Amino acid sequence: MSSPAGARRRAGERCVTLADRVDAAAAESIAVRSPPTDEVIAQVPDCSRDDVETIVDRARAAQTTWTEWPVEKRVAVLDRFCDSLLEHRRDLLDLIQLETGKPRHNAVEELLDAVGTCTYYVDTAPKLVESERRSGAFPAITDARVHYEPVGVVGVISPWNYPFNLSLTDAIPALAAGNAVVCKPDERTPFATLFAASLLEAAGAPPGLFAVATGRGETTGPALVDAVDHISFTGGTETGRAVAERAGQNLIDCSLELGGKNPFIVLDDANISAAVRGAVAGAFANAGQLCLAPERIYVHESVYEPFLAELCSATESLSIGFEFGYGPDVGSMIDGDHVDRVDGYVQEAIDDGASCHVGGRRRPDVGPHFYEPTILTGVDPDSRIACEETFGPVVSVTPVKDAATAIDMATNTTYGLNGSVWTTDLGRGRHVATSLDCGTVCINDPYLVGWAALDAPMGGVGDSGLGRRHGPEGLRRYLESRTIATSRIGPFVSPSIVPMGLYARALVGSARLQRRLTRLKRRLSPR
Structure with missing residues (x-):
């Protein structure tokens, strides 16, 4: 382990470089302070609504390329990214500590959680995005298949307390599902997330696919909700209510992890x-x-x-x-x-x-x-x-x-x-x-x-939130389901030579038969 003074100096120098990665023409900036000393680390852009829209547009263009890649190619990028998190662990831990003031063992928890999340979705994403065969309306002569498609651009609003893993635990499944991600970290803790964005691009992701929009919550947050196709928010309950209300006005889905007692x-x-x-x-x-x-x-x-x-x-x-x-x-x-x-x-x-x-x-x-x-x-x-x-x-x-x-x-x-x-x-x-x-x-x-x-x-009930992260549910929230149903005999309408009453009785008889078969299947199925 290098000296504390050396670690602080190198982390501060890296923060100055990372701030230049924000693709914004912001006229103003925000001074980010290190909590243990209250000293300014570096300045980051205070993104305007126009800045956020530009960043999201760039992410949407990158997503067009990303979603055309087979899922195996996407998860290969995430796999390399996961390796790079471990390779650069010392720098990441220094950044997390510098901007949060937490002990190093708590910073390690953030790193390991991101690595675990990445490992899980690299393994499971190919299966989770596969099309599924479902029961058709009429056995043998119809079928139904459900196809899953990415929603587009996912907005992630992450908090200051665990800024690194709570950015990535939502972003990784969204990326694995074929989406782009624009993350708005808390203005007090942007640097570990910016470093993650640079590592993902180095691992082979299209430029701009995982972008970071820095800025104050009252401006950058609403602008992000208005520009994306799904919003994932972690933070306080009252702010979560405002995010959900705005998402509802835009008719986009949201997932919220909020407060707890x-x-x-x-x-x-x-x-x-x-x-x-x-x-x-x-x-x-x-x-x-x-x-x-x-x-x-x-x-x-x-x-x-x-x-x-x-x-x-x-x-x-x-x-x-x-x-x-x-x-x-x-x-x-x-x-x-x-x-x-x-x-x-x-x-x-x-x-x-x-x-x-x-x-x-x-x-x-x-x-x-x-x-x-x-x-x-x-x-x-x-x-x-x-x-x-x-x-x-x-x-x-x-x-x-x-x-x-x-x-x-x-x-x-x-x-x-x-x-x-x-x-x-x-x-x-x-x-x-x-x-x-x-x-x-x-x-x-x-x-x-x-x-x-x-x-x-994982998620909350009541005032603790909506939706779930982790597991299959944590990725499926970022997919749109599309059903494609097929008839092998043409349209299900009454043939011209069959009286309507007879056709209706045949349909009722079919429904009764289907119910009998379902009951029989239940009785024969092992419990």
Whole structure:
């Protein structure tokens, strides 16, 4: 590993070069700052509506070439791209750290997630885009086939907390399906995505196929939604509502992963030490700036005291700081406004009677945007910190008398993204998991086993979003289905020599026969 100063210098120099890749004539620019120091890294164009339209037009032209390639040729490009991610991993990790302030082990998670997503769709895309034979209207004399075609240009609006993998986890399946992609990263974190675009082009993708439009969300975001054929958004719930409304006005589809207020249920038979390790790893990953992170911990009253004591001890032992290496456990938050928001929620909860056992303080001695991992108890269930997504290194811990109470409290929310259940009885855990109104529930893990199950769909319900990423569903959302039905005997109309009444009775008889055959098939099919 090179020196921290050398890594910072090289990453900063690369950012200046990457900013020149944005194909825009923007009159203004945005200063991107590194959260651990609040120093300016580089300037990126603040794209106007005209800039976005130009970028999308160029992507649409590149998509014409890309979609004509056989899927095997497309995934070969993605396969080479995946290799290049690993080859350039040190540069990517430096960029991710520089623009987010997260610890290096959290940056590695971003890289590995992108590599895993790429590997999965390189393997599965050829099958997922194949035409399918379906049952025709009348057996033997008709058939139906479903063909899948790319929607065109996909817009990806990605957030600042995991900017690299949350750009690529949506872009890779879209590209594998034959689409072009225009990504609008958060204006605070554009550089790792720009680097990915350069690596994809070097791997053989047509120039402009995966483009990046930098700019402020209030201008660049709506312009992108208006110009593309599908929009994939990851971010806050209120912004997601606006994206969905605009997509609906344009009659394009959208997929949205939004906020969460994720429950973490510790049953009376749980392995306490394992549950504590999971709570610390989940709640304080990326300084709690993770949509899947647990924010509400419900613990059976019989194990509440030992769980809380061990959780406080483990949290107090976490190190806080930043370096280009595998050092501190908890890194910087994204900016001062976000620190103000999180601290405001914590102080408000304390004023309302909550107890702060660990943390609850800013750490300006470490850097401008650092905040201590925080554990609260006695939180008012109607307070903001109990009901709204905190998105910081803060958890509340609440005792419950039984699993039913934990389920009731866990589901008392409009969110439904992720949940976790801790128990040594896996059957019991699965039973509790099915009672939680979440898109994903993990047993004996905070979120990773669900997120990393790339063959399974992932997404939220309620205020946590629409649509699914990962699995076949994560690629099929970027395809239009077209049915081609064939009759082997000509048009299904009454022959001129057959009375209409007789023809109608024949059709009814055919329907009855088809129902009998369907029932027989059901009885004979193994269950």
